Amino acid sequence: MNRLLAVSLMLVTAVLAGCATHPAPELRPYTEQETRQLALEALSRRGLSFDDYQQQRAALTGQPQKTFGFDHQGEMNAERNVALKDRPS
Template sequence: MQRSFTLFLAALILMLSGCAAQPSPSERPYTEAQVKQFALEMLSRSSLSYEDYDKLRRALMNPAHRMSNSIKDIDAQQKQIGGRG
């Protein structure tokens, strides 16, 4: 009886201490400069021909258009075309 009570008490303490643990801080999103630097590093490690390497490097250094994953940009586009937002 004493052993089962001790085991139950230990399990209860472990469960409660797990619930009381602080949550890990959320990761911050990467900046555009960090993404660009990572892409250039991965490109430099690739085994592409010089022409392909140069074409991709130029595209990374001077993008012709801006890509975004922001929901605010999508809402703005919908409002411009008269859609519901």
């Protein structure tokens, strides 16, 4: 009988402790900064191309879109044997 009483007392204690917890923090509204951060995290998981990602990121952050280009100074062709100054190829 003592075991049954001890188990039922523990069960009642666990139920009452669960009912006494505070409401979930997800029920409060998100701030503007949290909303922007969630949108940026979702954007990074979408697997977009670099140009699409930069365009949508600039739209989310409100910053002007940066243009990226290549300067063609660091290109090398693996089929050509080109020796650079002071460096072995």
